[in-house]
Amino acid sequence: MEMEKYLKELQKTEDLLSLTNEELLRFARNTDDFIAQLKIMTTPLKNHQKYVRELLRVGLSVEAAIVYREQARTYKETGREKEYLKNLYRYYETLLTTLYLPPVYEELKANALLYENTTLGPLFYYLAGFTQHFHLFEYEKAYDTYSHALNLFGQVKEKEFNRYDLIKYDDFKLILLSNMIDTLLRSLFKEGENKDHIARIRSHLEELKKIEKDRLFLAVNEIEFNLATGNIQEAAKLLMDIDNKIMHDKTKRHMLPVLYRTWALFSWRRQDTKGAVNYFKRALKEAILLQDEMRQKEIIDTIVLVLAMDTPYINIFSQEGKELLLYLLSTLLSKDWYLGEDHSKTVAEYSKKVAEAYNILGGEEINLGKIYLAGLLHDTGKLYIPWYILNKPTKPVDLEWESMRYHPAYGAIIMKKMGMPEFARYVEEHHERIDGSGYPYGIKNPHIISQIIGIVDDFAAATTLTRKYQKPLSPEEAIRELEKQKGIKFDSKVVEALKIAIKG
Ligand SMILES: [Fe+2]
Numbered sequence: 110m111e112m113e114k115y116l117k118e119l120q121k122t123e124d125l126l127s128l129t130n131e132e133l134l135r136f137a138r139n140t141d142d143f144i145a146q147l148k149i150m151t152t153p154l155k156n157h158q159k160y161v162r163e164l165l166r167v168g169l170s171v172e173a174a175i176v177y178r179e180q181a182r183t184y185k186e187t188g189r190e191k192e193y194l195k196n197l198y199r200y201y202e203t204l205l206t207t208l209y210l211p212p213v214y215e216e217l218k219a220n221a222l223l224y225e226n227t228t229l230g231p232l233f234y235y236l237a238g239f240t241q242h243f244h245l246f247e248y249e250k251a252y253d254t255y256s257h258a259l260n261l262f263g264q265v266k267e268k269e270f271n272r273y274d275l276i277k278y279d280d281f282k283l284i285l286l287s288n289m290i291d292t293l294l295r296s297l298f299k300e301g302e303n304k305d306h307i308a309r310i311r312s313h314l315e316e317l318k319k320i321e322k323d324r325l326f327l328a329v330n331e332i333e334f335n336l337a338t339g340n341i342q343e344a345a346k347l348l349m350d351i352d353n354k355i356m357h358d359k360t361k362r363h364m365l366p367v368l369y370r371t372w373a374l375f376s377w378r379r380q381d382t383k384g385a386v387n388y389f390k391r392a393l394k395e396a397i398l399l400q401d402e403m404r405q406k407e408i409i410d411t412i413v414l415v416l417a418m419d420t421p422y423i424n425i426f427s428q429e430g431k432e433l434l435l436y437l438l439s440t441l442l443s444k445d446w447y448l449g450e451d452h453s454k455t456v457a458e459y460s461k462k463v464a465e466a467y468n469i470l471g472g473e474e475i476n477l478g479k480i481y482l483a484g485l486l487h488d489t490g491k492l493y494i495p496w497y498i499l500n501k502p503t504k505p506v507d508l509e510w511e512s513m514r515y516h517p518a519y520g521a522i523i524m525k526k527m528g529m530p531e532f533a534r535y536v537e538e539h540h541e542r543i544d545g546s547g548y549p550y551g552i553k554n555p556h557i558i559s560q561i562i563g564i565v566d567d568f569a570a571a572t573t574l575t576r577k578y579q580k581p582l583s584p585e586e587a588i589r590e591l592e593k594q595k596g597i598k599f600d601s602k603v604v605e606a607l608k609i610a611i612k613g
């Protein structure tokens with residue numbers, strides 16, 4: 110299919126969720142074809158912004174990033190340095206604000222160093238800070254990286270900067286400051302009062318006041334600051350105020366998830382756990398409706414942070430905590446049509462059965478409760494992957510595949526944040542294999558719990574219709590395939606235990 114024809118089809122596509130199976134299959138084939146053509150392009154794509162806009166509109170952010178990456182490549186090949194840098198930045202921005210891919214992050218850091226003293230230097234550093242902030246939760250590091258970006262920015266001329274037409278000079282400063290405040294707030298949230306942090310937040314809020322016109326982000330930051338320092342009354346006043354502004358202004362609809370998230374934090378601080386749970390659900394729902402992957406991630410992160418707090422309000426062992434955890438799992442169900450909640454339960458139940466058989470065969474004793482919970486949680490990291498990649502009926506290509514491969518790592522990040530480091534390991538290693546042929550890191554000899562979840566997962570994937578490009582095998586055929594991996598990818602006893610569990 111020609112590129113322009115693809116663009117027309119894209120423009121006609123209203124909403125991927127309302128497509129029939131055949132329509133989605135055709136759409137995915139054409140999109141894969143489009144990506145394949147991009148990669149062999151020798152001249153830049155005309156009207157590439159149109160493609161990007163449409164791709165983002167239907168929720169294909171990774172594909173939009175690929176457009177920028179290929180634009181950058183052709184500009185580089187034709188020696189157009191400025192256009193190359195601009196598209197390279199757009200590529201990193203589009204990808205890393207949605208998804209954390211370690212190899213891409215490494216590449217970005219190398220480029221930040223390389224272009225440190227150019228007009229775009231501050232932007233590259235900002236994205237590195239963003240990754241540390243929102244993906245890796247390294248708040249101190251993120252703060253330092255943002256500060257460095259701000260320093261570099263001080264040497265950049267406004268006119269030069271605006272000429273790149275990436276983001277307006279003032280808007281960039283606003284985002285930088287607002288994110289710096291947020292890193293400090295999150296540290297406060299985690300570690301409690303800290304005089305130095307509070308002083309720095311105050312001074313950044315003052316700077317922010319000077320540049321933001323509608324002051325919505327300023328207000329959100331101020332509310333969180335007041336909540337963190339115990340000034341509930343002031344927080345309530347500000348919150349009512351922005352609630353009014355956002356609810357009565359249709360052009361501010363994109364702020365709804367932020368508003369609900371702030372209400373949730375407010376309720377939580379006032380020990381109104383039911384209210385907090387409800388607002389978190391509304392925030393997440395709104396972000397899903399808006400197809401705003403970044404906000405979804407931010408809300409999930411806040412839920413996880415709240416779940417993990419060692420306070421009497423909500424924790425994973427309380428009723429509300431369990432409700433939120435189950436809600437996260439059901440969100441997974443609505444996001445991943447092939448797998449989802451049923452898959453988690455199947456894997457949990459079978460893993461427990463295999464562990465029972467394994468214990469009888471006489472390996473190290475596996476705790477059955479632990480393996481069941483690990484089975485339930487093993488694919489939680491898929492919450493971070495865009496809907497289209499999880500549900501496309503053709504094979505993931507290019508960066509789509511890369512992002513799928515990192516779901517165990519995303520799951521581990523969530524588990525660690527929840528204060529469940531032991532489970533982080535089980536989840537992180539469920540696609541690793543004993544010979545090092547697994548992913549995402551290719552480490553050898555994964556934990557025995559991960560191996561059992563892994564083999565059950567492979568068995569379930571092979572015997573159910575998970576993707577349309579794969580025909581399901583019969584249980585006997587699947588076992589025969591897995592037997593070939595005995596001692597290579599899986600511990601021999603694990604394969605034996607699976608056979609016993611399936612027969613029983
Ligand atoms: Fe998985």
Ligand SMILES: [Fe+2]
Nearest residue numbers: 456487488566
């Ligand atoms: Fe799985």
